[in-house]
Amino acid sequence: MDAGAPDLRAADHLPHAPADRLALPGDTMGCTHLVRGERRRVVVSLSLTSRPLLDSVRERLAEAGHCAVTPGLPDGSGRAVLFPGASRLTGTLSVAELLACSAIDRVTVLGSPLPPDPDARLVTRDHVRPQWQGDDLVLSATPALGDTLVPFEAPDPTPCCTDH
Template sequence: MTVLRWDLGHRSVRDAEQWLASLPPVPGMVACTQLVRDDRPRVAITIAAPVKTELPSGGTSVADHGTGRAVIYPGVELLTGTMTVADLLAKSAIEKVTVIGGAAATTQTMLDTRAFVRPQWIDGVLTLVATPAPDGHIAPFEVPNPTPCCADHD
């Protein structure tokens, strides 16, 4: 699959995800967001899709998704509720789970998905970064509706 990159000037991850959600569904597509940190911070998008897929114009070819975080990927719609790591790996394109803080996740570790699973490309492997959660479970590190930094300050 060819990977294409769009830099449309999205100012937030939410804006980039809304643009991705407006695209027609394509089986096998992987779409990622990537933070661009330069004099004009923004969020770029990479998409890999089967060869004959109609994608918006303006994308430029790149080698891979870099360190992007996947928003659309095979199986994402199945990652709801609580499931074992083995189920997550079997049902989706995610290949690996790592837990912050050094705790190990086995295939039988329970994952509370929060219906919001955003894996990242780490060393070319689609990896879910998780954090310890109550009852010995783990949960995706990224939360669905994060509180903006300094939200409680005037």
């Protein structure tokens, strides 16, 4: 869906609107994708488990007239905003808990070749945005105070950095 969102912050709510309005199943994936070129913008992809549901959603979104709806993905590295278990990723969790209760396959720590300890505490800041890397949904984290980790993407980024 191309709703013409100028940046990631503006696009974050876009996958939730059709999911809520159309009562999409809990295994729906909603991702944002940066589109570069003449008109830089962020588009949204929704991944649904059945073809009839996909066709119905595409038709209803097109009828709503608030975005261009086309088939396919703009790229293979979408940033997941809506994914199974996303609503449970609040507060502080261990890496093992995060992996067990969500669709995230792996956590990486910037600057480290090793995966984090499963018991490492991750302070979510209620803003977890993993990205697709091949077939894996991967959350990039960074070390923080108190021997904790935080997701690399901050919930309130500096405006100059929101489209990187």
